[in-house]
Amino acid sequence: MADWLPPTRYWVLAIFIASALYAHFRGRVRFKLARALTDFTVLISPINAVMYLFSRAPATPYLNTAEFPELKLLRDNWRLIREEALKLNDEGYIKAASGYNDIGFNSFFRTGWKRFYLKWYDRDMASANALCPKTVELLKQIPGVKAAMFASLPPGAKLVRHRDPYAGSLRYHLGLTTPNDPGCYIEVDGQRYHWKDGEDVMFDETFIHYAENTTTHQRVILFCDVERPVYFAPIRWLNRAFGKLVMTSAATQNLESEPIGGLNKFFYHAYKVRLFFKAFKARSRTGYYVVKWALILGILAAIFL
Structure with a gap:
C-alpha cells in the first residue's frame, strides 16, 4: 500500500x-x-x-406480504397451524428456555415471552417433527423460511425496544389466536400494528421495534424468519453461508434431550460474566461505565494503535 x-x-x-x-x-x-x-x-x-x-426489499418498516407469494401456503392453512399450536400451548410446550441457552431471545423471557421452535436454519428440530408434523411439513415446502417458531405473548407481557442483529432475513408473523385488539400490538420504527387471527404481516426486524400485550387474552402467532431477497447471486451466497456457519450455531432446544448449537454453549458461559457486570452496575453505575469504556478503549487501542 x-x-x-x-x-x-x-x-x-x-x-x-x-x-x-x-x-x-x-x-x-x-x-x-x-x-x-x-x-x-x-x-x-x-x-x-x-x-x-443489495436488498430487493424496500427500506421500509413493513413490507407487502403479496411480494412473497410462497407464504400464501401458510396463510391458507392458518387454522391447521393454529390447531397444532393450541395443542402445544395447552400441554405446556410453548415455554421459556430452561437456562441461558437461547442467545437470540434470552432477554425476552424475563418479560413473559415464550416460544416453541419449529425449525432453525440447518438444524432439524426432532421435537417439532414429532409434536406438530403438519406445520413442519408446510414449512418444508417454503425454502425461504430459514427459522420458525410458535411465539406466545401472554397478558401483561412485553418486549422492550430492540433491533435484531442480522439483516439477512425479514420477519413474518401469522396470527393464530390473538386478542384481535389494538391493545396487543407491535410497533416497528414508530408504526404500530395489532395482530388478528388469520392475518399476516411482514416487517424488517432490524428497525427498532417492541411489542406489548395489555389485554387479558394470550397471543400466539407463527413467527418466521424469511430470507431477505437480494440482487446478485454472490450476495445471496454470502447470506446463506453466514446463515449456515453462524446462525445455525445459535440453535437451541425445545426439550432437554435436543442438542444446543456452539454459539449457545459459548453464551451460557459468557452470560455469567454479564451477570457479574449487571450486579456491579446495580452497586455502582458510575464505576460500571468507567470500567466499560476503559475496556472498549483499551481493546481499540490494542488493535489500532
Missing part, C-alpha cells in the same frame, strides 16, 4: 464505524449514538450493510 495511505487497520475500523452509522440512521426511531457504536451488533455491521445495499 502506498506510504501516503492510512494503514489497513484504519480502513477496517472506518468500515465498521460507517456500517454501524448506516444502520443507526436508517430508521426514524433510534437509540443513542453511543449505544449504536458499542452494541455487539457492530461486529456484523459490515455484512448487514451489504444486505441493505
Whole structure:
C-alpha cells in the first residue's frame, strides 16, 4: 500500500464505524449514538450493510406480504397451524428456555415471552417433527423460511425496544389466536400494528421495534424468519453461508434431550460474566461505565494503535 495511505487497520475500523452509522440512521426511531457504536451488533455491521445495499426489499418498516407469494401456503392453512399450536400451548410446550441457552431471545423471557421452535436454519428440530408434523411439513415446502417458531405473548407481557442483529432475513408473523385488539400490538420504527387471527404481516426486524400485550387474552402467532431477497447471486451466497456457519450455531432446544448449537454453549458461559457486570452496575453505575469504556478503549487501542 502506498506510504501516503492510512494503514489497513484504519480502513477496517472506518468500515465498521460507517456500517454501524448506516444502520443507526436508517430508521426514524433510534437509540443513542453511543449505544449504536458499542452494541455487539457492530461486529456484523459490515455484512448487514451489504444486505441493505443489495436488498430487493424496500427500506421500509413493513413490507407487502403479496411480494412473497410462497407464504400464501401458510396463510391458507392458518387454522391447521393454529390447531397444532393450541395443542402445544395447552400441554405446556410453548415455554421459556430452561437456562441461558437461547442467545437470540434470552432477554425476552424475563418479560413473559415464550416460544416453541419449529425449525432453525440447518438444524432439524426432532421435537417439532414429532409434536406438530403438519406445520413442519408446510414449512418444508417454503425454502425461504430459514427459522420458525410458535411465539406466545401472554397478558401483561412485553418486549422492550430492540433491533435484531442480522439483516439477512425479514420477519413474518401469522396470527393464530390473538386478542384481535389494538391493545396487543407491535410497533416497528414508530408504526404500530395489532395482530388478528388469520392475518399476516411482514416487517424488517432490524428497525427498532417492541411489542406489548395489555389485554387479558394470550397471543400466539407463527413467527418466521424469511430470507431477505437480494440482487446478485454472490450476495445471496454470502447470506446463506453466514446463515449456515453462524446462525445455525445459535440453535437451541425445545426439550432437554435436543442438542444446543456452539454459539449457545459459548453464551451460557459468557452470560455469567454479564451477570457479574449487571450486579456491579446495580452497586455502582458510575464505576460500571468507567470500567466499560476503559475496556472498549483499551481493546481499540490494542488493535489500532
